[in-house]
Structure formats: C-alpha cells, structure tokens
Amino acid sequence: MNIFIKGLPKVELHLHIEGSLEPELMFELAKRNQISIPFTSPQEVKAAYQFNNLQSFLDIYYQGANVLIHEQDFYDLTWAYLLRCQQDNVIHTEIFFDPQTHTARGIAFETVINGIDKALKQGKQELGISSQIIMCFLRHLDQDSAFETLQHALPFKDKIIGVGLDSSEDGHPPEKFTEVFQSAIEHGFLTVAHAGEEGPAENIHNAMKLLGISRVDHGVRCVEDPKLVQQLIDDRTPLTVCPLSNTKLKVFEEMKDHNIVQLLRQGLCVTINSDDPAYFGGYMTDNFMAVAEALPITQEELVKLSLNAIEASFISDNEKQKLTDKVMEFNQEISTASN
Numbered sequence: 641m642n643i644f645i646k647g648l649p650k651v652e653l654h655l656h657i658e659g660s661l662e663p664e665l666m667f668e669l670a671k672r673n674q675i676s677i678p679f680t681s682p683q684e685v686k687a688a689y690q691f692n693n694l695q696s697f698l699d700i701y702y703q704g705a706n707v708l709i710h711e712q713d714f715y716d717l718t719w720a721y722l723l724r725c726q727q728d729n730v731i732h733t734e735i736f737f738d739p740q741t742h743t744a745r746g747i748a749f750e751t752v753i754n755g756i757d758k759a760l761k762q763g764k765q766e767l768g769i770s771s772q773i774i775m776c777f778l779r780h781l782d783q784d785s786a787f788e789t790l791q792h793a794l795p796f797k798d799k800i801i802g803v804g805l806d807s808s809e810d811g812h813p814p815e816k817f818t819e820v821f822q823s824a825i826e827h828g829f830l831t832v833a834h835a836g837e838e839g840p841a842e843n844i845h846n847a848m849k850l851l852g853i854s855r856v857d858h859g860v861r862c863v864e865d866p867k868l869v870q871q872l873i874d875d876r877t878p879l880t881v882c883p884l885s886n887t888k889l890k891v892f893e894e895m896k897d898h899n900i901v902q903l904l905r906q907g908l909c910v911t912i913n914s915d916d917p918a919y920f921g922g923y924m925t926d927n928f929m930a931v932a933e934a935l936p937i938t939q940e941e942l943v944k945l946s947l948n949a950i951e952a953s954f955i956s957d958n959e960k961q962k963l964t965d966k967v968m969e970f971n972q973e974i975s976t977a978s979n
C-alpha cells in the first residue's frame with residue numbers, strides 16, 4: 641500500500657502556501673530579514689505546534705508568516721513546497737495565499753503574488769507540475785478589507801483563478817461576505833470557501849447559496865444535515881478534505897474517527913489535501929498514508945480520490961483528461977505488476 645500511495649499521481653486543491661513554511665526556512669528567513677522570532681531553534685518551533693482548535697493554530701500561523709518580506713522569500717517558500725510536490729508525485733496543485741496577512745504588515749500585494757507566481761512557472765517548466773492560484777479573504781477581518789483586497793488583485797487577474805475564504809470560522813459565517821463574493825464573480829473569479837470545518841453544516845449551505853462556490857473547503861460537518869449531503873451528492877459539489885489538519889485541530893479526535901471514507905462511499909466528490917503541511921505533520925503522501933493506515937480503504941478508492949480531485953480542479957477538460965490518463969496509466973501498471 642505504501643508504494644502504491646507514494647506512486648499514485650495526486651492533485652492538491654487545498655494548500656495554504658503560508659502553511660508550508662517549514663521551521664528551518666522560517667529560521668533562515670528570520671535571519672536573512674533580521675526579524676526576531678520567539679524561538680531559538682527549528683526544534684523549538686516544532687515543539688510549539690500543539691493545537692487544541694483552529695484558533696490556537698491560526699495564532700501561531702500568522703506569527704510565522706512575519707518572516708516573509710521580499711519577493712524572493714515568497715519564491716523560496718513556494719519552490720520548497722513544489723519540491724515536496726515532486727517527491728509526493730503531485731502533478732497539479734491549486735494553492736491559496738492570504739494577501740491580507742502580508743499587506744497588513746506593509747508588504748505590497750505584487751511582492752507576494754510575483755514571488756509565488758515565479759516559482760509556480762518554474763515548477764511547470766522544470767518539474768512538470770501545473771498549478772493555479774486562489775487568494776483567500778481573512779474572515780476575521782471585515783468585508784471592506786476584503787473589497788480592498790479584491791481591488792489589489794484586479795491588475796493580477798491573469799494570475800489568480802479564484803477567491804476563497806479562510807481563518808476563524810467561529811463567529812464569521814459566510815453571509816458576512818456575500819457582496820464581495822458577488823463582486824468577485826462579476827470580475828470573473830471562481831469562488832470557494834472554508835465551511836463546515838469547525839462551524840455547523842449551515843455554513844456550508846449558506847456558502848453554496850450566497851457565495852456561489854464551486855468547492856467546499858473541509859465541509860466534513862455536512863453529515864449533520866442529511867438533506868445537504870444529498871444536495872452535495874446530486875450536484876457533485878467537491879469537498880477538499882484535510883485529514884491530518886482535522887485530527888491536529890481536533891475536528892476529529894483520532895484518524896479512525898474521520899468520516900472521509902464514509903463520505904466517499906456515500907458518493908460525495910471528496911478529495912485529500914494537506915492544508916498547512918508544515919504545521920500538521922505531513923504533505924500529500926502523508927495524508928493519504930494516515931487515512932489508509934487508520935481507516936478501511938481500498939486501492940480502488942484511493943484512485944477514486946485522485947480522480948475526484950482532477951474532476952474538482954479549475955483546469956480545462958483537455959488538461960483534466962491528460963491528468964486522468966496519468967492516474968489510469970499508473971493504476972494499470974501497478975495492477976499488471978502485481979498479477
């Protein structure tokens with residue numbers, strides 16, 4: 641199973657680039673940019689990663705992002721993530737970034753987007769990994785700030801496929817951002833939103849109704865509303881599920897309690913993703929492996945998870961077919977080899 645999972649071509653749809661900042665790079669950037677951080681070694685940083693809910697993680701995560709200052713820093717961050725993608729056989733990735741985390745510190749929007757974009761272009765050329773960029777609004781901030789961020793993004797529309805919604809779900813429901821999402825759609829952006837991670841199924845319902853979303857990020861609490869589950873199945877609205885994130889942030893106590901296999905078997909378009917791999921202990925292969933170790937899942941279902949992610953991605957039908965062929969080729973080869 642391990643060899644199968646490692647080799648399986650994968651597509652990632654829920655990855656916060658700031659959440660791929662490994663402690664070693666955090667230290668290097670802190671030194672390079674003369675930013676003081678409250679740790680004396682990368683080991684000490686890792687030891688501080690003990691979370692009991694989403695907020696306890698977010699507090700540390702925003703602090704970590706303070707070391708990112710120059711375009712080169714965003715490039716280095718993204719390139720390091722792409723090298724991990726290569727190791728895990730991730731063939732396509734759609735990454736989030738949080739502009740407000742940086743613009744609030746006086747970093748220009750263009751510094752952030754240009755650094756990320758440069759690395760992604762190089763990733764396509766040198767590693768053969770295709771990608772898209774989604775910018776997220778921070779939901780703990782107000783809608784005016786989101787509108788301002790949307791304005792910042794307009795000159796870079798060719799680099800950004802969609803907008804999303806992240807940060808603290810508790811107390812900041814999707815309806816707070818109805819107008820800015822409407823405006824984003826009018827400007828031609830696709831939309832997604834974190835919903836039903838810590839918050840109730842009602843947030844998923846409202847994100848679908850009011851924000852025009854093409855995918856639900858997390859969405860695991862949909863099970864609390866059987867009618868909503870049926871709608872997700874009927875519409876094939878994808879869920880970008882993040883197993884290691886969910887157990888680290890106590891959405892599920894342990895991996896054996898996770899509902900991902902149940903959702904898959906009910907016919908939902910579920911996918912596996914790493915969310916913030918530097919903070920939650922693993923990239924794509926680690927997430928697939930953690931699920932396969934704790935839950936009853938077949939090779940066929942693991943393949944289905946990859947195919948679901950291709951279906952749910954923001955690429956052309958032609959590109960989807962090419963990625964599907966890669967997955968099916970791998971599956972064929974491995975089945976032939978084991979017979």
Ligand code: HPA
Pocket residue numbers: 656659694806807808809834837885915916
């Ligand atoms: N949820 C909400 N906000 C986030 C997350 C998450 O899992 N990761 C980074 N920002």
Ligand code: ZN
Pocket residue numbers: 654656806834857915
């Ligand atoms: Zn997330």
